Amino acid sequence: MTVVRAGSIDEVDGKSGIAHVLEHMMFKRTETMKEGEFSRIIGSLGGQENAFTSREITGYHQQVHKDHLETIIKLEADRMQNLVFKEEDFKKEIQVVLQERLLRTDDNPKGRAYETLFAQAFQASPIRRPIIGWRNDILSLELSDAKEWYDQWYVPNNITVIIAGAVESKTVVNLIEKYYGATNRASLPRRKPQTEPSQVGQRRIKLSAPAENKFFLKLWKAPVISEDSGDMVYENDKVRQVVAMGVLGVLLGDEDTGILIKKLVRESQKAVSISIGSSWMSRGPGYFVIDATPSAGVSIEELESEIQHEIKNVLRARLPEKIFKYGEEACKS
Template sequence: MKLRIKTLLVVASMLLAPVIALAAQTQEFTLKNGMKVIVNEDHRAPTVAHMIWYRIGSVDERNGTTGTAHALEHMMFKGTKTLKPGEFSRRVAQMGGRENAFTSKDYTAYFQQIEKSHLEAVMALEADRMANLVFNKDEFGREIRVIMEERRLRTDDQPQAMLYEALMATAYAAHPYRNPIIGWMDDLENMTVEDVKDWHDHWYAPNNATMVVSGDVDPRQVHRLAEKYFGKLQPKTLTRTRPQNEPEQKGIKRVTVKAPAENPYVMLAFKVPALRDADKDEEPLALDVLAAVLDGYDNARLGARLVRTDRVANEVGASYSGVARGPVQFILDGTPAAGTTTEQLEGYLRGEVARIAKEGVSESELKRVKTQLIASQIYKRDSVFGQAMEIGVMEMSGHSWRDIDRLIARLRDVTPQQVQAVAQKYFGDDALTIGTLVPLPMTEQSKPAAAPALSGPLH
């Protein structure tokens, strides 16, 4: 299956569809210990999404400790002073709910989807493991082996995932985004239970957490319950790591990965601006739209020309996510068709951006693209969980949930001239990293299986 380089959320399209105006139904308050609570009312069904977001992810790790944030996510299900290993999940299941967790470069989040009468119970569970997690050496030993197997199945045995990992490690010389969220295998092999405990003790605090509650709730009740279960927890002194800013790139970088695979594959990563100021930044919004023009709907430019018309590629894509704590990339990727080399496909992908840089996009095409993107968001905004995800990602990336509606309005105002301008400015050689997958012969043992859904937390 083709690896599409998008985040857990496709933030570019996340900003588009105002099916429900969040500002009209959302309230925010902060507990005395610094914990932020955001309540999004949606009374269409008697369900609630309850999420705890910690503003700590793999970006905060140091060399030699990669994978710690994700390893702690796993350990959060392994028991507290009052709960046995696995009991958290069993209790949520007994409520008829579902729960899980995920780690990203910028944050770690835990969630439960439940019938509204169980909100107090899951709040109590989350507060308990924020403050009272138990770190058992044997449990950690078992879980780190699960994580290493997860890495083998989802990265080491997946050629395109291996290429993406190598691409990021090459594109970034200094910034921690060069490291995989799950961690390098050597770091996992040398990780100790003390490493994970130190991470929890330092970063899992109310003043580094945001609670998002979305669904059929009364904000006053949520406030009362948050005070009851989290208000008594003490804040901690948070010392952020040094920024490790990325030095300026001054020429094309290349990396090649050889692995058993059915087809070659190529990825082009261009360093482009991230969204920093929701009121003023224009280029990130234009890059959002450029990605949609290239690959935002069924008849977008890359697929229409390179796959269906010219038949030089079997699959192609473009992606950009400007909402992040660190630097971001605009990715073009594709699998060449028979008779086309990866080098030729590089030229074809860049040629489509160059065409926009030279000729621009018409008002009618831009309108069509925006209509498609808005339509694609209807089902997500119809979900209380989807709304909670929107809020959480924005908050963890250094923005406010209030920016979501504002960005929707600003994105609708992006002009053809702005799209053409970013196509002209950011797609030269000096900020480009190219990754190429060279397929090796495959045996039955080397065929990459579809990455399974492992038991335990997501990442």
């Protein structure tokens, strides 16, 4: 896998979605490869490939037999250094991205809800913007924006190559040197941290959408491990806080033993589903999210109250010690 340390968190207002659009452009053409040739070669080798854009990084991964390792490194290094930008390719991918946004967000009640949640919860941090980008921003992006993003971030000192399998490390190093070694380091844009202002009071928003089931999302600001958090040891207070948050998430939301699942989904059946997500490591602010769908006849207010009650019980430590031990072990794994 080849990881570029740049994602939506590095974008600027008005150009949201450019990291994701560039990911699409990477499958087009280079100075030596025609459109779509990269994917055709991977397929001819019996391999699989994909890519993703996140808030922190953009990743490109392939899975092939070890005998084709050099071919993969050569192909990936080529598009990381020699991508060709054509207006016709760019316009085509903009339409693909807009369709993707339509399916995942605009016509998806849950997708719209999560997008609104982060936009309301965070006021300064770029985490407030959707990874795929705002629709109006996507429509206004230009080919030069994609080229600028590529030139700024797709440079050797901002790329990490991860290789797993039955290969010799010396062979890997030699191949990386062979295909990346001639490219010079580049000065990266200065990342300016945007501190989130202290929140005063609770924020609530109600959305109307043609959803099959009503649901609610609840987000708390939470600690997170970042580059300036210090050593990754339990004695570090920041690390300890994040681990504690992880334990809480397991205690509440584990599919087999989670308290919320056991009591509200399986026993009282007041909820159809409950899930929990949180951020552990990030260059942006941290968060802890509960996603819950009440059963028929149960109001959102009632389920929210029940969840809040169970959380308070956990925080008061009204639980057997073995449950806490399970949570700790689950987080370690």
